[in-house]
Structure formats: C-alpha cells, structure tokens
Amino acid sequence: MIGNFAIFRFKMADTTNVYASIRPIIRNVRFINAGSSTKLSMRSQLVVRTSGEHEFKAKKSGKSIEECEAHVVAGNALDAPVPPKPEAQNPAIPIFPLQSRPRRNRRSRVLRKAFQQSQLSPSNLVYPLFIHEGEEDDPIGSMPGCYRLGWRHGLLEEVSKARDVGVNSILLFPKVSDALKTPAGHEAYNENGLVPRAIRLLKDKYPDLVIYTDVALDPYSSDGHDGICREDGVIMNDETVYQLCKQAVVLVRAGADVIGPSAMMDGRVGAIREALDDEGFQHVSIMSYTSKYASALYGPFQEALDTKLSFGDKKTYQMNPANYRETMAEAIANEAEGADMLLVKPALPYLDVIHRLRDNSSLPIAAYQVSGEYSMIKAAGFFRMIDQEKVMMESLMCLRRAGADVILTYFALQAGRCLCAEKR
Numbered sequence: 001m002i003g004n005f006a007i008f009r010f011k012m013a014d015t016t017n018v019y020a021s022i023r024p025i026i027r028n029v030r031f032i033n034a035g036s037s038t039k040l041s042m043r044s045q046l047v048v049r050t051s052g053e054h055e056f057k058a059k060k061s062g063k064s065i066e067e068c069e070a071h072v073v074a075g076n077a078l079d080a081p082v083p084p085k086p087e088a089q090n091p092a093i094p095i096f097p098l099q100s101r102p103r104r105n106r107r108s109r110v111l112r113k114a115f116q117q118s119q120l121s122p123s124n125l126v127y128p129l130f131i132h133e134g135e136e137d138d139p140i141g142s143m144p145g146c147y148r149l150g151w152r153h154g155l156l157e158e159v160s161k162a163r164d165v166g167v168n169s170i171l172l173f174p175k176v177s178d179a180l181k182t183p184a185g186h187e188a189y190n191e192n193g194l195v196p197r198a199i200r201l202l203k204d205k206y207p208d209l210v211i212y213t214d215v216a217l218d219p220y221s222s223d224g225h226d227g228i229c230r231e232d233g234v235i236m237n238d239e240t241v242y243q244l245c246k247q248a249v250v251l252v253r254a255g256a257d258v259i260g261p262s263a264m265m266d267g268r269v270g271a272i273r274e275a276l277d278d279e280g281f282q283h284v285s286i287m288s289y290t291s292k293y294a295s296a297l298y299g300p301f302q303e304a305l306d307t308k309l310s311f312g313d314k315k316t317y318q319m320n321p322a323n324y325r326e327t328m329a330e331a332i333a334n335e336a337e338g339a340d341m342l343l344v345k346p347a348l349p350y351l352d353v354i355h356r357l358r359d360n361s362s363l364p365i366a367a368y369q370v371s372g373e374y375s376m377i378k379a380a381g382f383f384r385m386i387d388q389e390k391v392m393m394e395s396l397m398c399l400r401r402a403g404a405d406v407i408l409t410y411f412a413l414q415a416g417r418c419l420c421a422e423k424r
C-alpha cells in the first residue's frame with residue numbers, strides 16, 4: 001500500500017504478469033437539501049488501473065477502500081516484480097554487462113513523456129489563409145484541403161474553427177484580380193483593398209485574434225515580383241521599400257498586429273519601423289523574414305495566388321539555399337533595425353538555419369512551413385506512402401526542437417485538432 005494506492009499482481013491466462021493499482025475516486029457529488037441546511041453527499045468508488053504490457057482501460061473493482069486495505073494488511077500485497085523468464089525460442093546468451101542502457105528511459109509512455117524536451121501547443125501555430133473577393137470558397141488544386149476563402153463568410157468560419165482548437169493567430173494572403181495589378185503594386189496600399197477590409201471585419205468579430213500580414217508587392221504586381229521592376233528587369237530596392245512602408249501603415253491602420261516584411265529588400269525593417277512609429281504604432285510588431293530562401297517550395301503558393309513570374313526569378317533578393325552566413329548578416333541588420341521576431345522560410349529543409357538563429361539571437365524565432373512542404377506531405381499521404389497525420393505532427397515537433405517558437409503552417413487547424421484530441 002502506497003498512500004491511498006494498493007498494487008496487486010495478477011497472472012494472466014498466457015502466464016504473463018499484470019500489475020494493478022487501486023485508487024479511490026469521488027463520484028456522484030450531490031447537494032442535499034435537509035430542512036434549512038444544505039449537505040454535501042459524496043460516494044467514493046474504487047478504480048482499478050492495470051499496467052504492464054497490457055494497457056487496459058480503468059475498471060471499477062466494486063470493493064470498498066476498507067476491503068482493499070484489509071486485503072493488503074492481511075499480507076496479500078505483492079512482492080517486487082519478478083524479471084520475466086527468457087522465452088524458449090529466443091537465443092540463450094549471457095546478459096551483456098552494460099552500465100548504460102539508454103532504452104531504460106524510453107521503456108514506458110509515462111517515462112518518455114516525462115523526459116520529452118520539446119512541446120508543441122496550438123498557441124505556437126499561426127494559420128496562413130488565402131482570401132478572395134468571391135462569396136464561395138474556391139479549392140486550391142496544388143494544396144489539397146486549402147481554399148481561397150470568401151472574405152465575408154468562409155474566412156470568418158475558418159478562423160472560428162481555428163480558435164475552437166486554440167489557434168488564435170492567422171496570416172492573410174489576398175488573391176487579387178489581374179485588373180488591379182500594376183508594375184508598382186499600387187493596390188497594396190489601398191485603404192479599402194481586400195486585406196484591410198478583411199482585417200476590419202475579423203477584428204470586429206474577434207478583437208483578440210492576432211493578425212499577421214505579409215508585406216511584399218507580389219500579389220499586387222503585374223510581374224509577380226515582390227518589388228518594383230525596372231525596364232531592364234532589375235528589382236529596385238529603395239523604391240520598393242517606399243511602397244512597402246505605405247502598405248504596412250495601411251495594414252496596421254486596419255488593425256494588423258504583426259507586420260511581416262517578406263520582400264527581402266535591404267533596409268526594409270528599419271524603414272517600416274520608422275513609418276509605423278511616425279503614425280503612433282509603436283506597439284505593432286515586425287516579424288522580419290530574416291532568411292527567406294529562393295526556394296522552389298513556394299510553387300503551390302504562387303499557383304494559389306496566381307503570382308507566377310512574368311520573367312526571371314527571385315534570386316537577386318531571396319537568399320541562396322546553399323548559404324547560411326547571409327542569414328547571420330541579415331539577422332544582425334534586422335535586430336539593429338528593430339525586428340521583434342526573426343523568421344526562417346522554408347522550414348524543414350532549413351532546420352540548421354533555425355538552430356543557428358536560435359543560438360545567436362535572443363529574439364523569438366519563427367519558422368514558415370511553406371506550401372510545397374505542406375503539399376508534399378498531403379500528396380504522399382493521399383497515395384498512402386506515409387501516414388499523413390503522423391508525419392505532419394513529427395515535422396512540426398522537429399521545428400520546435402530546432403528552436404522555432406512560432407510555426408506558420410497550413411496544417412495549423414488540423415494539427416490544433418490533433419493536439420486537442422491528445423489532451424482528452
């Protein structure tokens with residue numbers, strides 16, 4: 001008997017041992033009205049929990065606490081567990097004289113949980129959502145399970161589902177009609193554009209929702225580039241930053257909480273910080289895309305928003321996937337310019353970059369599990385080549401282990417649901 005717990009051993013039909021603990025639980029708590037006073041009535045019951053290899057569900061023993069105690073006091077308590085006998089069909093060998101057996105720390109679920117270093121919670125997740133002007137939700141072929149959501153209805157419903165499982169941060173991406181696209185991306189700072197309108201609607205309905213916004217020109221540019229293109233194809237830095245500042249201010253005026261400058265233009269963080277501060281928005285955060293690599297994994301996203309490039313590639317502003325020293329240079333510049341968070345994108349193939357940033361900065365680190373990463377897991381799951389849900393959860397946990405505080409992922413709702421189910 002240990003405190004209120006008694007432990008018993010049972011021999012099963014297959015001669016294995018099963019250990020059971022009995023513990024009291026309080027059931028049927030009732031308030032009884034006796035004349036002028038109210039009494040509390042409680043009936044205690046005992047629950048048997050079995051352990052060992054057979055993980056049985058808890059069952060009621062039917063015995064009272066007194067009966068159980070009497071049983072143990074009468075000397076019926078168990079001896080220490082007997083080591084299992086070697087089975088006849090296995091090789092009979094002398095036991096290795098090992099001092100260290102790391103498997104001891106992995107031998108049961110409870111021990112594994114106790115020693116687990118990284119944790120994943122819905123509050124670590126940010127849910128990127130695509131929106132459009134239409135009323136209907138429009139499925140995205142290259143991203144099964146994702147939709148261009150109607151900003152009036154579908155968007156609100158998706159946000160509500162996410163909040164139900166504890167995901168209360170979103171990131172918005174607009175699908176803009178070709179008619180509104182220009183070389184300098186003017187629609188990006190239209191006060192009444194799709195994103196500012198959606199932010200106002202969301203903030204009206206869910207004031208505590210945290211809204212991240214992407215600051216770049218690509219959804220609004222007739223060339224699909226993140227910046228303004230000169231006639232000779234050069235992406236102009238300072239002119240683009242000027243536009244980005246206007247875009248950031250418009251988004252924050254609408255209610256955005258976090259500005260995510262993703263265009264990889266030099267000096268973007270400092271310029272946006274100054275523009276926001278000048279407008280009295282000192283409290284609004286900047287999540288800098290410190291290491292945004294020129295990755296082919298953005299393909300499905302570009303299809304979703306119809307931002308395919310009219311020429312060239314993004315290699316003069318996004319980083320070379322072969323490099324990490326650039327990340328360090330960007331991180332130093334971003335921090336000095338006032339960034340509040342540093343982001344790595346894509347995520348899983350860049351775990352080393354996340355880890356290096358984590359070790360070299362005290363700012364929160366964000367990782368963006370991008371569209372191609374999402375679609376690969378979805379597609380392989382669809383063909384039953386992998387267990388989609390397990391790979392999804394493993395990929396997110398590994399990002400946390402590498403050092404990501406926050407994860408931007410199209411799996412946010414699905415993962416949030418899994419995490420809630422695990423808790424139950």
Ligand code: PBG
Nearest residue numbers: 216218262297298301370371372
């Ligand atoms: C554009 C932007 C891109 C993504 C986020 N912001 C595309 C790009 O840079 O080409 C990609 C996200 C994804 O693939 O999920 N500024």
